[in-house]
Amino acid sequence: xxxxxxxxxxxxxxxxxxxxxxxxxxxxxxxxxxxxxxxxxxxxxxxxxxxxxxxxxxxxxxxxxxxxxxxxxxxxxxxxxxxxxxxxxxxxxxxxxxxxxxxxxxxxxxxxxxxxxxxxxxxxxxxxxxxxxxxxxxxxxxxxxxxxxxxxxxxxxxxxxxxxxxxxxxxxxxxxxxxxxxxxxxxxxxxxxxxxxxxxxxxxxxxxxxxxxxxxxxxxxxxxxxxxxxxxxxxxxxxxxxxxxxxxxxxxxxxxxxxxxxxxxxxxxxxxxxxxxxxxxxxxxxxxxxxxxxxxxxxxxxxxxxxxxxxxxxxxxxxxxxxxxxxxxxxxxxxxxxxxxxxxxxxxxxxxxxxxxxxxxxxxxxxxxxxxxxxxxxxxxxxxxxxx
Amino acid sequence: xxxxxxxxxxxxxxxxxxxxxxxxxxxxxxxxxxxxxxxxxxxxxxxxxxxxxxxxxxxxxxxxxxxxxxxxxxxxxxxxxxxxxxxxxxxxxxxxxxxxxxxxxxxxxxxxxxxxxxxxxxxxxxxxxxxxxxxxxxxxxxxxxxxxxxxxxxxxxxxxxxxxxxxxxxxxxxxxxxxxxxxxxxxxxxxxxxxxxxxxxxxxxxxxxxxxxxxxxxxxxxxxxxxxxxxxxxxxxxxxxxxxxxxxxxxxxxxxxxxxxxxxxxxxxxxxxxxxxxxxxxxxxxxxxxxxxxxxxxxxxxxxxxxxxxxxxxxxxxxxxxxxxxxxxxxxxxxxxxxxxxxxxxxxx
Numbered sequence: 001x002x003x004x005x006x007x008x009x010x011x012x013x014x015x016x017x018x019x020x021x022x023x024x025x026x027x028x029x030x031x032x033x034x035x036x037x038x039x040x041x042x043x044x045x046x047x048x049x050x051x052x053x054x055x056x057x058x059x060x061x062x063x064x065x066x067x068x069x070x071x072x073x074x075x076x077x078x079x080x081x082x083x084x085x086x087x088x089x090x091x092x093x094x095x096x097x098x099x100x101x102x103x104x105x106x107x108x109x110x111x112x113x114x115x116x117x118x119x120x121x122x123x124x125x126x127x128x129x130x131x132x133x134x135x136x137x138x139x140x141x142x143x144x145x146x147x148x149x150x151x152x153x154x155x156x157x158x159x160x161x162x163x164x165x166x167x168x169x170x171x172x173x174x175x176x177x178x179x180x181x182x183x184x185x186x187x188x189x190x191x192x193x194x195x196x197x198x199x200x201x202x203x204x205x206x207x208x209x210x211x212x213x214x215x216x217x218x219x220x221x222x223x224x225x226x227x228x229x230x231x232x233x234x235x236x237x238x239x240x241x242x243x244x245x246x247x248x249x250x251x252x253x254x255x256x257x258x259x260x261x262x263x264x265x266x267x268x269x270x271x272x273x274x275x276x277x278x279x280x281x282x283x284x285x286x287x288x289x290x291x292x293x294x295x296x297x298x299x300x301x302x303x304x305x306x307x308x309x310x311x312x313x314x315x316x317x318x319x320x321x322x323x324x325x326x327x328x329x330x331x332x333x334x335x336x337x338x339x340x341x342x343x344x345x346x347x348x349x350x351x352x353x354x355x356x357x358x359x360x361x362x363x364x365x366x367x368x369x370x371x372x373x374x375x376x377x378x379x380x381x382x383x384x385x386x387x388x
Numbered sequence: 389x390x391x392x393x394x395x396x397x398x399x400x401x402x403x404x405x406x407x408x409x410x411x412x413x414x415x416x417x418x419x420x421x422x423x424x425x426x427x428x429x430x431x432x433x434x435x436x437x438x439x440x441x442x443x444x445x446x447x448x449x450x451x452x453x454x455x456x457x458x459x460x461x462x463x464x465x466x467x468x469x470x471x472x473x474x475x476x477x478x479x480x481x482x483x484x485x486x487x488x489x490x491x492x493x494x495x496x497x498x499x500x501x502x503x504x505x506x507x508x509x510x511x512x513x514x515x516x517x518x519x520x521x522x523x524x525x526x527x528x529x530x531x532x533x534x535x536x537x538x539x540x541x542x543x544x545x546x547x548x549x550x551x552x553x554x555x556x557x558x559x560x561x562x563x564x565x566x567x568x569x570x571x572x573x574x575x576x577x578x579x580x581x582x583x584x585x586x587x588x589x590x591x592x593x594x595x596x597x598x599x600x601x602x603x604x605x606x607x608x609x610x611x612x613x614x615x616x617x618x619x620x621x622x623x624x625x626x627x628x629x630x631x632x633x634x635x636x637x638x639x640x641x642x643x644x645x646x647x648x649x650x651x652x653x654x655x656x657x658x659x660x661x662x663x664x665x666x667x668x669x670x671x672x673x674x675x676x677x678x679x680x681x682x683x684x685x686x687x688x689x690x691x692x693x694x695x696x697x698x699x700x701x702x703x704x705x706x707x708x709x710x711x712x713x714x715x716x717x718x719x720x721x722x723x724x725x726x727x728x729x730x731x732x733x734x735x736x737x
Contacts, residue, residue, distance in 0.1 A: 003487050023518055057451035057471065062520070063512040064471055065446040067721040070621045077639065080621045080726065081480065084443075086450055092468055096480055103486030104390070121518075125449050200462035241437075241467040243457050258462035263466075373454050377468075 003102040005386055007224035007231035008346040010040025010217030016180040016331045019264035020117035020211040026072035029114050032213035033073055036110065040217040041228045044074035047217070049257065050107035051130045053083040054335030055092030055370075058125035059226065062114055073112065085239070087283070087370025089113060090338025091377030092212065097218050097368070100378075102234075107220050114213035116384040122209060122334065140204060143210060143372060145198035147251040148288040152200065154252060158198035158292065159200055159308035163191040164309055165287035166205045166329055172316055173326025176353035180210045180331040205287035214335035214340045221385075232346035235363065236267030243371035251373055257296040259271050260376040264365070267299070268380045269387065273298045273365075279321040279358045281336065281344040282367040283326045288313065292343070294322070297367065316356060324356040338368030342379055349383040392452035393485050394604040394611030395732065396597050397426035398700030398707075403566040403592035403688035406502040412446065412593075413458040416498055419595045420458055423494070427597050427607040431460045434597075435490025437467040438481045440474035440497040441692050444509050454500065469725025474495060474594060474696030475657075475718030481598055482617055491603045498593035499692035506589050506691060514663050514722065515624055522697065527586055527660075529722045531578035533631040538580060540632045543665045545580055549573045551661040552584040552686060566590045587659040592690025594697045596715040612703035612714075616644030617729035619718075626723055637670040637717065637727040644729045646671065646715050651731070653678045653705055653714035655698035659685040663724055667717060671729070681705070693718065694736040699730055706734040 012035025012124065014020070020028055022023060029052075037043065050073050052066050066075075066082040073080070085092040090113040097111035111372050126140070152159065167188045173179035173187075194204035224231040240260035242249070261273070270276045280299070284290045291305035300308050308314055314322035323329070325344040345366035347353040353361075361380045369375060399422030424430065437459060443451045452469050461467065470476045474497015479495035501509075507525040514520040515617070529646055537543045541582055552573060559565035566588045574583030580603035604611040620636035620643075641647060654677050658664040664679070673679060682684075682701040685694050695718025713733045720726040 003489075016623070057443050057512075058449045058729075060516070062516045063509065064442060064720070065513075065516075066723055067513055067621075068515045070725075071625070075621050076623050077620060079619050082471050082475060083468065083480075084452070085469050086453060096468065096483075099480075099487050103483045105483055105486065124533045131411065143500075146421065172708055233509045239468055240464040241456060241461055242464040243461050244453060248462070254464075259464045291671075339672050371450065375451060 001307060004104050004220050006098045006101045006234040007219055007226060007382065008216050009219050009227040009231045010036040010042065011343045012036030012039055013178050013214040013340065013343065014212045015178050015210035016210040018210065020116065025116050026061065026069055028116055028211065028214045028359060029069055029112055030072045032114055032215040034215050036215035039296060044181055046108055047074060047110045047111045049079040049100055050075040051083065051093055051097040051109060051111045052080045053089040054115055055087065056125055057336065059122050060119040061170055061289055082142055085370060085375045087334060088339065088368040088377040090336050090371065091342050091366065091368030092239055093218060094339055094342045095377055095379065096238060098234055098237055101218055101220050108223050109218045112213060112215040113336040113339040115335040116211045117209045117333065118211050136276050141198040141201050143287055145201050147270060148286065151252045151288060151292050152297040155303040155306060155364055161291055161306045161309055162200065162205050162287040165284065165290040166191045168315055169323050169327045169329040172324055172356055173330035176325045178210050179326040201286050207285040207328045207332035209298060210331055210333040212336050214332065214336045214343050229352065230350045230383065232349045232381040233385045235380045235382045237263040238263035239377045241375050244374045252292060253296045254373045257369065257376045260378050261297045264378045264380050276322065277363050277365050278361045279324060279348055280365045280367065281325060281341045283321055283328055283341055284331065284370050286324060287329060290322055291366065321358045324353060324358055338377060339367055342366035346381050349381050390469065391486055391488065391600050392613055393482055393598055393600050394613045395699065396604050396611050397423040398596050398704050399423045400564050400697055400700060401592045402564050403564065403590045403690050405590050407500060407591040412451065412455045412498060412500060414495060415591065416455055416458040416593050419593050420496060420530040421596045425597045429492065429597065430659035434492050435466065435496045436481055436484045436493040437465050437468065438477040440470045440472050440477035440696065444512060445499045445501060445691060447504060449526045473692050473694065473718050473720055475699055477620065478596060478696060478699060479617060479619060479728065482614060485598060485600045491600050493598040493614065494595065494596040495696065497693035497696040499690050500514050500591040501589050501691050502591050510574040513590055515667060521737050526722065527581060528578045530625065530660040530662065530708050531581045532626065533723045534580050534660065535596040536631040536663055537662050542632055543662065544708055548585050548653035548661040555680055555684050555686040558681050559687035562682050562687065564688065565683045568687060570578060583658065585661040587689035588689060591686060591691055593691045594700055596696060596700050608707065610707050610709060610734050612706035612734060615731045615733050617730040618643035618728065621726040624725060631723055633707050634664065634666050634670040634727060637667060637729065638689060640727050641671050644731045644733050646729055651677060651713045651715040652688045653681065653702060655716045656680055657685055657695045657698050657718045659689050661686065666724060671715065691703065695728065702732050706732055
């Protein structure tokens with residue numbers, strides 16, 4: 001049996017900042033949702049269902065916030081689902097929404113992900129003691145730094161690669177009006193001179209802590225035909241999970257990431273990702289994850305990812321632009337971060353990415369991961385409808 | 389042509405007041421093995437896995453990531469999670485099967501209410517700016533709803549006591565239930581609700597396997613076909629809702645096709661006796677329908693699994709040939725804010 005084709009016809013996000021003290025959580029999500037509706041030239045009445053995602057409830061201290069947010073998202077009288085798959089949640093949320101359309105349950109669905117980190121303290125939220133379990137009190141950077149070290153040792157990558165990624169992403173962010181960090185005076189030297197936090201990860205190679213929301217309106221073939229602006233078409237989407245800790249785990253290049261990408265490429269008919277995909281918006285919270293994911297996603301042979309970064313291939317005007325929006329390194333409302341990646345991929349193939357638009361972007365990959373490199377979600381969107 | 393999807397296996401724990409000696413993973417593993425054994429499937433045969441839980445019961449972020457280890461998640465699996473009752477995880481799995489991307493799905497829900505005060509914990513799901521700071525707890529909010537029903541002449545305290553005693557008498561036949569047989573109605577907790585009108589606090593888990601089309605017939609002698617499933621949410625604020633009614637339940641039931649033909653069984657997720665009164669009205673259930681033959685949430689209420697258990701219990705009756713058309717209901721949020729209805733049928737005999 002064939003699936004209903006799924007199209008992205010509306011995208012909205014907030015200006016991401018350290019603290020949105022002017023709005024409640026309801027105000028924040030509504031702002032993004034209204035922008036997505038405006039982009040699609042639809043109203044609340046056109047939405048059949050709402051799928052919302054965010055990272056742990058402890059980040060804001062509200063249990064199952066979808067209950068309280070139902071009114072703000074026009075969901076009263078409609079179905080509302082709440083997804084939570086750790087850091088990959090923004091991507092997973094969008095994929096759950098696509099299934100509602102692909103399975104012909106609904107015609108038009110609003111999907112949204114957010115985090116209002118200023119309401120609480122994410123580091124505290126992640127550090128609650130667990131009886132009889134080794135706590136990860138070093139924070140996310142402390143968990144990931146050894147895996148970056150392992151990557152450097154395994155590939156022989158020079159220790160300058162991480163700073164190149166950060167410098168590129170922060171410059172890309174200057175072209176994105178919604179990005180959190182706008183460091184107008186950024187230089188490579190400044191990145192390299194920033195304090196070492198978790199060796200080899202420097203301060204300027206880490207993501208900020210943001211308030212923000214991202215929303216998309218997804219619809220079926222009939223809905224896409226009515227779209228006032230070019231839709232982005234879903235060509236493939238997948239999720240994969242593996243345990244955080246187990247003896248055979250490859251933290252540098254997890255099998256779940258490879259399998260997830262392979263599933264997406266199979267669905268999309270991608271034979272050679274390096275040749276067939278025009279740009280990639282990937283989840284890079286620490287700069288070294290760009291070369292690591294380039295290999296994990298099949299854009300480079302094992303051990304070769306850093307060479308793409310070093311040679312400028314991943315620059316905005318390079319042969320394979322990566323993180324055109326400025327990426328997670330410039331904007332990180334955790335629960336929304338995955339959806340922002342997916343939304344950026346869609347913006348690119350719609351030709352709506354403004355100053356960070358990649359010329360001729362026809363097929364773009366959006367990527368998210370979460371947990372201890374444990375959960376993966378990805379989608380590939382195209383300017384043209386899928387073949388089948 | 390819509391794909392036919394059925395519940396082909398269901399398992400649950402014995403629900404208990406505490407389970408200090410077991411982690412969540414240890415609590416889950418037996419039920420996961422149980423449903424897999426019933427179908428002869430291995431984890432690697434499952435096309436999609438989805439779970440429902442809430443971090444707030446465990447008191448820590450990302451608690452579901454540990455529970456996933458119980459599935460034996462290697463090689464990597466296609467998997468998702470809802471921070472909701474497992475019934476909504478089943479809904480997500482159902483949509484995944486509808487797309488044709490998978491033929492089988494493993495769904496589970498679990499919760500350990502024993503480590504904390506679930507009454508206090510649930511206050512954290514209220515509007516964080518205006519309502520939650522006042523700490524109105526789940527029993528107090530349910531009591532408002534019960535009083536509204538009594539004031540409207542829709543029930544009275546003896547009738548509520550009748551719901552309690554009928555539920556726990558039914559649970560006598562359910563070896564998994566926590567409160568069974570003759571249970572005293574007790575003192576007031578929050579007027580007009582007495583101990584007997586409230587659910588027990590306990591720990592538990594449940595798992596279901598879904599399968600599509602012919603695969604379902606291979607895995608189960610009498611599959612419980614999901615003829616319709618839908619869920620709806622209402623406004624959060626109690627002040628803008630008529631607490632004596634549940635329009636979201638009625639709409640979900642309509643969309644699920646519940647009113648097209650009579651059902652013989654209804655498993656309702658009504659943790660408070662008064663909520664059964666509201667649901668019976670919204671679902672137009674007459675006395676001829678067997679309501680909560682398992683004992684329902686008044687006999688066992690493992691938060692985050694209770695709704696999934698309703699679907700599982702309804703399906704199991706169809707598997708056993710005790711029902712031909714059953715309705716299952718799950719709820720989330722204060723005073724029945726969000727409701728899911730599924731209609732299950734067995735093949736004609």
